[in-house]
Amino acid sequence: MSSDLYCTDLVRRFGEHRAVDxxxxxxxxxxxxxxLGPSGCGKTTLxxxxxxxxxxxxxxxxxxxxRMNTVPPNKRPVNMVFQHLALFPTMSVADNIxxxxxxxKVAAAERRKKTERVLEQVGLPGLGDRMPQxxxxxxxxxxALARCLVLEPTLLLLDEPLGALxxxxxxxxxxxxxxxxxxxxxxxxxxTHDQSEALVMSDRVAVMRNGRFDQxxxxxxxxxxxxxxxxxxxxxxxNRLDGEVLGVDNERVRLRLDTGxxxxxxxxxxxxxxxxxxxxIRPESMLIGADLPASFSRIETQLSTTLxxxxxxxxxxxxxxxxxxxRLPQDGSVGDLQPGTTVxxxxxxxxxxxFAEAQV
Amino acid sequence: MNRTAGKLSLLLLLTPFVLWIVLLVxxxxxxxxxxxxxxxxxxxxxSWGVTQYSNFFAESYYWRTFIRTxxxxxLTTALTLLIGFPIAWxxxxxxxxxxxxxxxxxxxxxxxxxxxxxxxxxxILLRESGLFSGWLQALGWVDGPVELLYNDAAVIxxxxxxxxxxxxxxxxxxxxxxxxxxxxxxxxxGGNHWNVLREVVIPWAxxxxxxxxxxxxxxxxxxxxxxxxxxxxxxxxxxxxIFTQFITRFNWEQGAALGVLLLVLSxxxxxxxxxxxxxxxxKVLG
Numbered sequence: 001m002s003s004d005l006y007c008t009d010l011v012r013r014f015g016e017h018r019a020v021d022x023x024x025x026x027x028x029x030x031x032x033x034x035x036l037g038p039s040g041c042g043k044t045t046l047x048x049x050x051x052x053x054x055x056x057x058x059x060x061x062x063x064x065x066x067r068m069n070t071v072p073p074n075k076r077p078v079n080m081v082f083q084h085l086a087l088f089p090t091m092s093v094a095d096n097i098x099x100x101x102x103x104x105k106v107a108a109a110e111r112r113k114k115t116e117r118v119l120e121q122v123g124l125p126g127l128g129d130r131m132p133q134x135x136x137x138x139x140x141x142x143x144a145l146a147r148c149l150v151l152e153p154t155l156l157l158l159d160e161p162l163g164a165l166x167x168x169x170x171x172x173x174x175x176x177x178x179x180x181x182x183x184x185x186x187x188x189x190x191x192t193h194d195q196s197e198a199l200v201m202s203d204r205v206a207v208m209r210n211g212r213f214d215q216x217x218x219x220x221x222x223x224x225x226x227x228x229x230x231x232x233x234x235x236x237x238x239n240r241l242d243g244e245v246l247g248v249d250n251e252r253v254r255l256r257l258d259t260g261x262x263x264x265x266x267x268x269x270x271x272x273x274x275x276x277x278x279x280x281i282r283p284e285s286m287l288i289g290a291d292l293p294a295s296f297s298r299i300e301t302q303l304s305t306t307l308x309x310x311x312x313x314x315x316x317x318x319x320x321x322x323x324x325x326x327r328l329p330q331d332g333s334v335g336d337l338q339p340g341t342t343v344x345x346x347x348x349x350x351x352x353x354x355f356a357e358a359q360v
Numbered sequence: 361m362n363r364t365a366g367k368l369s370l371l372l373l374l375t376p377f378v379l380w381i382v383l384l385v386x387x388x389x390x391x392x393x394x395x396x397x398x399x400x401x402x403x404x405x406x407s408w409g410v411t412q413y414s415n416f417f418a419e420s421y422y423w424r425t426f427i428r429t430x431x432x433x434x435l436t437t438a439l440t441l442l443i444g445f446p447i448a449w450x451x452x453x454x455x456x457x458x459x460x461x462x463x464x465x466x467x468x469x470x471x472x473x474x475x476x477x478x479x480x481x482x483x484i485l486l487r488e489s490g491l492f493s494g495w496l497q498a499l500g501w502v503d504g505p506v507e508l509l510y511n512d513a514a515v516i517x518x519x520x521x522x523x524x525x526x527x528x529x530x531x532x533x534x535x536x537x538x539x540x541x542x543x544x545x546x547x548x549x550g551g552n553h554w555n556v557l558r559e560v561v562i563p564w565a566x567x568x569x570x571x572x573x574x575x576x577x578x579x580x581x582x583x584x585x586x587x588x589x590x591x592x593x594x595x596x597x598x599x600x601x602i603f604t605q606f607i608t609r610f611n612w613e614q615g616a617a618l619g620v621l622l623l624v625l626s627x628x629x630x631x632x633x634x635x636x637x638x639x640x641x642x643k644v645l646g
Contacts, residue, residue, distance in 0.1 A: 053544055073547045080548050086541035090563035099559065103550035147549065 002064075004029045004154050004187040005050070010059035012045055019045040020056070021211035027155075027189060027204075032181050034198040035191045037208035038234070043191040046208070047157050050189065051080045064154055074103075079148035080157040084164065085140055087132040093119070093143050094128030100151045118150040122180065138169050145177075149184055158190040162197060174200050195235050199223065207231045227268065229355040232280040239286065239324045241279045241299075245271050245354075253354045255279055259320035263297035265352030276357045283314055285351040286326035288334050289344060296346040303343045317343055389623070396616035412617035422601065422618070429598040430625055432512065433580040436519045440527045440576050441569065443520065448531030448568075453540070464532075467525050475522060479589050482518050483509060486590075510592030518586040523579055527572040534568030535561075570639045574630050581626050598622055 005027040012020040019042040027033040035043045048054040050061060052073035061068040068076055079100075088096050097115045106114070119125055122142040132140055141161060148156055162170045162177075178201045181188045192198050198205045199219040206216040207230070215227040226232035233240065243257040253267040255277055265279045292298065301317035301324055313328040315337060326345050328334060337343065399409040416422045451463050470478055485491050486508040496502045508514060538561065546556035562569070587597035602622065605615030634640060 051544075051548060053548075073544070074550050074552060078548075080545070082541045082545060084539070084541060086539060086545040088542060088545070088560055088563075090566075091559075099546075099551070100549035103552075103555060151549065 002029050003027060003062075004064060005033075005189065006062040006065075007050075008060050010046070010049060010056045010061070012042075012049060012054065013057050018042075018211050020049065023059075023208075023211070023213055025206060025213070025216070027187055029187055030185050031203040032178065032188045032190065032201055034202040034205045035189070035208055036195055036198040036205050036235070037191075037193060039193055041208045042211040043193075043208050044159060047080070047159055047189070047191050050155070051078055051157055052076050077154040078157060079151055079153040079155075080159065081144045081148055081161045083159045083161065085144040085161065087140060087144055087147070089132055091132075092128065093124075093130050093132065093135070096132065096143060097128075097147045097150050100147065104151070114150055118146045121183070122146045122149075137165050138173060141165070141173060145180065149180075149186065153186065156186050156188050158188060160192050160194075162192075162194075170197075177201055199235070205235075207234060209234075225268075226280070226353060229278055229280070232353060232355070237283050237325060238280045239283065239322075239326075241281070241319070241322065241324075243277060243279070245273050245275045245277050247273060252349055253277070255354060257299070257319075259322075261299055263299065263352070264349035265297070265354040266350055267354050269356060271354065271356055277354050278357070279352050279354045281347050281352040283325040284327045285347050286324070286345050287347060288315065288326055288328070289346075292344075292346040293348075295348070297349055297352070298344060298346040301343050301345055303337055303339050303341050305339055306337055315343065317345065392616045392619055395612055396620050398613050400613060412614045413621075415614060416617060416621060421596075425596045425598050425601060426621065426625065428596065429581060430629065432516065432519075433577055434629070436516050436523065436580045437573050437577045439516065440520050440523045441573060444524055444527035444531055444572065445565075445569075447524075448528050448535055451528070452532045452535035452538075467528050470521070471525060475583075475585050478522065479518055479586050482514070482521065482590060486514055486517075509590055510595070512591070512595055515587050515591040515595050515597075518590045519580050519583060522583065522586060523576040526575045526579060530568040530572040530575070531565060534565045538564050566637060566639060570634065570637055573633065577629065577633075578626055581622070 003026050005025065007023065007025045010020050010023045011018060021042070023046060025033075035046065037043045045054065049056050052068070052071060052075075056069065063077060068078075088099065091099065094112070094115050097118060098111045101111045101114060115128060116125070119128060122145055124139060124142050124146070127135070127139070127143075132143065135143065144161065158177075162173050165173060174197055177188075177190075181201075190198070190201065199222070202219055204216060205219055205222055207214045207222065209230050215222060215231045217225075217227075222231060222235050226235060229240075232238050241255075241257055241263065243255040243263075246254040246256050246262065248254075248267060248271055251266060252264050253271050254262060254264050256262055263279060265281070271277055287296070299319060301319045304316045304318055304323070306315050306328060307313060308328075311330065313330055314325050315328050317324045317326065324345065396412055397408055397410065398406050399411045401407055416426075447463075447467070451460055451467075455463055473481075483490070487493070488505045488507045488509075490508070492508055493502075493506050496506060497504070542560055542564070543556060546560040551559065582599060584597070584599040584603065587595060588600055591597065598618070599622070602615050602618045605611045605618060
C-alpha cells in the first residue's frame, strides 16, 4: 500500500529537551491516523513539523515520496485544522473557504461553485454569507474542515479540534469526522489527549509519551494488547496490581501480590522469577462473585462504594493501598452489595497483562 | 431613596467631564464660531456677515496653505503608518518578555522631553553646521556645508517623529489580540507573506490603523512648533496663519474663521477616511 506520509527518525530539540525524539511513522493513503498522548508529550510539536511551521533537527518527512523538510507551509500539500480553528474573523464563511482557492488562482465563478459544494458536503448548505462569529461551535468546526478539504490536500492535520466543544456535541462530531474522512478519502492525522476520540475514529493510533511512540496499533489491539504499562494505563480504564514473579510457564506468569495472594496473567515480555512486575486488568474483565471457574485468578477486596451509571455501572473496592474497579452487571446476577463487605473478584488469566516493573 | 442616591452619584461622577466638555471644548468653539461671523464696521459697531470666509476663498495664499497643510498631514500620516506598522508588529508579535517593555519604553522616552526640545534636537542634526552636514562632508560626498533644514522633507521628518508613538500604541494593542494561529492558517492554506498581510493581518488591525491615523492626522494638522521651526519661510502651515491673525494682526474675526475652517477640514477628512475604510467611530474607539 502506498503511504501518504512517511517519517524517519524525526528529532526536534528545544535546548536540552527533546520534544520529538526519534519518531518514525508511516501512514497509508486514505487512512485515519491518530497520535494520542498526555499534554506535553510532544504531539503538537510533531504536528507542527508535519505542517511546516517548524523544522526537524534531524530526520526526514516524506509526503507522497516528496521530501518535505525544507518546503515552507504554504507549498506543502498539507492543511491543518487548528485547535481553536483559526477561522478568519474578518471574512465570511464563503471567503474563509475561498481563501485557499484564491491563492491557487481559481477563477471567481469556479470558486463559488466549489465553496457551495463543499459547504453542502459538510452539511452547511447556504451558510456562505454568515460571519464565523454567527455560527455555533459545531458549525464553525465544519467550516474549518471545509476550508481545508476544498483544497483537496494529500494530508489533513487536526490539532484536537473537538476540545472546545461540549460533551454531547463532541460525541456527535467524533462520528461525523469519521464519516467525512471516509467520504472525502483524505488521509487524516489527528492529535488528541482524549483516548476515546482516538479509539472511536482511528484506523491506527500511535500512543506518544516523552517525545516517543510507545505503541502504534489498531485501536482494538491497543486496548487488548498494550505494549507498555503506560499504554495499558493511559488507554481506557485499567486496574493495576504490583507483586513479584513466582513462576513463568506456558504463556502464563504467576505473581505473588504485595498484599498477599497469588494471581496469574499473560506476560507481555520476558520475565524472570523473583522480578518485580505489575499486572493490569480491565474493569470489564474483572468478575464479581465467589463461584468463578477454578482457572480464574482471585482476590478478596473491601467494597468502598457502588457507582451506578447504567450500562457503565461499577464497584470501587480497596486492596491494600490500591483502588480497584470492576464492572457491575445490571442483569441481577450480582446481589445487593453493602459498603464495607468483602467482595471476591476474579479474572481469566488470559485477559490480564503483566509487565516488568511498571514505572507509571 | 436608593435610586436618588444612585442618580446623585452618577451626576457627581459626570460633573468634571461635563464641565470639561462645556467649558473647555464647547464654549470656546461656540464663541469662536460667533466671532468668525462678526464683521467690524467701525471701531464701535459690529454686524453679521461672511466677509472673513470670503476673504479665505478670495486670497489664494490662505487656501493654498490650507490645502498644503491637509496634503502634508495626510502624507505624514501615511508615512507614520508605514514606519509604525513594522515597529508595532515587532513589539506585539516578535519581542518577548523584557525586550517588549524595553522597546515600548524606547518609543516613549522621546516624549519625556517637550516638543520644543525634540524639535531643536532635529535642528541640531539637520542644520547647515549640523551633524549630518558634517558627516556628509567628512565622507567626501559633498563639497561644502549643506542645509538640510527649512524644507518640506525636514518638516515631515519632524512631524513623523512626533507622531510615531501615537501610531504605535493603538497598533500594538490590536496586533496583540491577533491570534498567531490566524497567521499560520493564512500560510497553511497557501498564502505568501503579502497575501497574509493583506487578507488576514490588515483587516484584523484595521480598527487600530484607523484610530492611529485619526490621532496622528489631527496632531499633525494642528501642530505649530515643528512646521514653524523646521519649515522656515517657504513651508507655511495653516496654524501659523491662525496665529498671525490672532496675535500679530489682532484680527480675531479672521483668525476665528480660519480656526473654524481648520476644524471643518479635519472633521471632513476623518469622516471621509472612516467612510473609505468602512470603519465607524464606535468600532475604532472600541
